[in-house]
Amino acid sequence: MVHTCVVAGCRNRRTPGTSLSFYRFPRDAERKQRWIAAVNRQGWLPNDGSRLCSTHFISGKQVKNPRSPDYVPSIFTAEMKEPGPPEAAADKQEARVEAANALLFLQRQGGSGPNESSPKEREGSASSSMSADDEDEDDESTSDGKDEAFARTSNLDDLLKALRRENQALRESVEKMSLSESSLRNDAEKVKFYTGLPNFFVLETVMLLLAPHMDAIRNMKLSKFQQLLLTLMRLRLDLRNQDLAYRFGVKVGTVVRTVHHMVNIMSSTLVPTAVFWPSRAELRKNLPVALRASCPDCAVIVDCFTVPCEGPVASGNKPQQGTAAACNVLNYLIGVAPQGVVTFVSRGILGNVSPRDLAESCGFLCKLLPGDVVLASRDLDISDAVAARGARFGTAQGSLAAGGAATDVQAHVERVVSMVRRRYAMLTGPVESPFASAAERTSNMSTFDKIVQVACALNNLCISAAPLE
Incomplete structure (x- = not known):
């Protein structure tokens, strides 16, 4: 800074090289x-x-x-x-x-x-x-x-510019490490890791579908996007509630309420949109080449899987009569279209349940039309029940899927089911007791039943897990 002497008539100024003080x-x-x-x-x-x-x-x-x-x-x-x-x-x-x-x-x-x-x-x-x-x-x-x-x-200007650049770099680093909408927008790998969805466009589409139904949720701590992201991370990575509470800076109770609310919204909004039984004409139109010659009337490929429970289930899904209540597992029947998408998911039945009882109690048989062909990678003991609906049942080793198609059918079902469970680790269990009990008194579906359906719906939004080509 240049200083000038204040004495009237004195013209002395502080300039570089002067000997004055x-x-x-x-x-x-x-x-x-x-x-x-x-x-x-x-x-x-x-x-x-x-x-x-x-x-x-x-x-x-x-x-x-x-x-x-x-x-x-x-x-x-x-x-x-x-x-x-x-x-x-x-x-x-x-x-x-x-x-x-x-x-x-x-x-x-x-x-x-x-x-x-x-x-x-x-x-x-x-x-x-x-x-x-x-x-x-x-x-x-x-x-x-x-x-x-x-x-x-x-040199102060240069120093100030350097500090501003450093500040901007730190802001970008913090933003990149945060769990926010902007940090995921241009990072498909991050989206895939935390949500299981292929890219941000699909995640944004899901957000637009669910947003109108989230207005009733009053949460001052989390935005709508954060509520969806938290729930998807719970399903995708099976993170504990305390872990999610630390990551999002909220209380454990907020995490629990958010997951339950979002699962209910996705079950009523997303599942009917993404998991549905296609018409016969649509099935035949897009039938993969591997089944077009051997099973042109194939409507669905079925399989069963079980998920262990963490503890005794208090109420809701009760074991079928005559089964051992000590067998604390949930049984599910899943139907996959020949194109590689999930078209049916049953509710969970607790205990040692046969595939026949599971198929008859979950409403799967009502989806079949006379002449439909139901395939499975193994004998599920449902042929009589399927025949009663005028449809036919066959396994990968049976006559309905001869030659190379037999191996394709078996691998197809196993890949799709394993893909859903691998993509959303929460489906591998064990199921926590609050999720295994009935979500509503008037419904036989537990929160975990809805989670299974939501996981299948999200999986359908991705590229086909195992197309039969």
């Missing part, structure tokens, strides 16, 4: 008033930027000893307004120093002497000399120090 007005009120009086400018008062150059002091610098003649500026002659040549300035400064020492000696001779000052005077002199303000240190520095300070000042 510039002093701000003292903080001490009495001394400051004496400086103002010495400057003698009518109605003028100094501000924080006001400076007085060293040419107005006898010794060429201010002295903080009240007994010194340079305690207050006193040189205001015309010849001091403009600095002369360097040699003349040096001679004048030496003369000022000698005059100041002489005046100080005379003052001491007129008093009690340099070694006979009173304790109060010594205390005042010591305190005055020891109370140098930090703000004056730069004013009393040498010209080299002033040049160095000027150089540092000139």
Whole structure:
């Protein structure tokens, strides 16, 4: 910063290479008033930027000893307004120093002497000399120090730009590590890892489908997108509630309520959209080549899978009559279209349940039409029940799927079922007790039943798990 002396008529300025020092007005009120009086400018008062150059002091610098003649500026002659040549300035400064020492000696001779000052005077002199303000240190520095300070000042802009770049890089790093909509938008791998969906476009489509039904959920801590992301992470990675609470900065109770609310919304909104039984014409139109010759009337490929429960189920899904209640597993029947998408998922039945009982109790048989062909990778003991609906049942080893198609059918079902369970780890169990019990008194479906259906619906939004081509 360039300083100009405030004395009227003095043109001295602080510039690079100058030998002058510039002093701000003292903080001490009495001394400051004496400086103002010495400057003698009518109605003028100094501000924080006001400076007085060293040419107005006898010794060429201010002295903080009240007994010194340079305690207050006193040189205001015309010849001091403009600095002369360097040699003349040096001679004048030496003369000022000698005059100041002489005046100080005379003052001491007129008093009690340099070694006979009173304790109060010594205390005042010591305190005055020891109370140098930090703000004056730069004013009393040498010209080299002033040049160095000027150089540092000139580099402040570069330093500020570097700090701004560093701040921006840190912001981008934090944003990239956070679980927010913007951090997932351009990172398909991150979307796939946390949600199981192939990219952000599919995730955004699911969000648009569910958003109108989420208005009733009042959650000040989590946005709609965060509620969906939290639920998908629960299904996808099977994270514990406490883990999710730490990740999203909420309480465990908020996590539990959010998961239950979102599962109910997705079960009523997403599942009917993504998991449905196609018409016979649609099935035949898109029948894969592997089954087009051997099983042109194939409507569905079925299989059963079980999920262990974490503890005894209090109510809701009860085991079938005559089964052992100690067998704490949930049984599900899943139907896969030849095209590789899930078209049917039963509710869970607790206990040792035969595939026949499971098929008859879950409503699967009602989907079949006369002439339909139901395939399975293994014997599920449902042929009689299927025949009663006018359809036919065959296994991969049976006559309905001869030759190479038999191996394709078996691998097809196993890949689809394993893909759904691998994509959403929560389906591998064990099922927590709150999820295994009935979600509503009027419904036989538990929250976990809805989770299984939601996982199948989300899987259908991805690329076909195992197309029969």
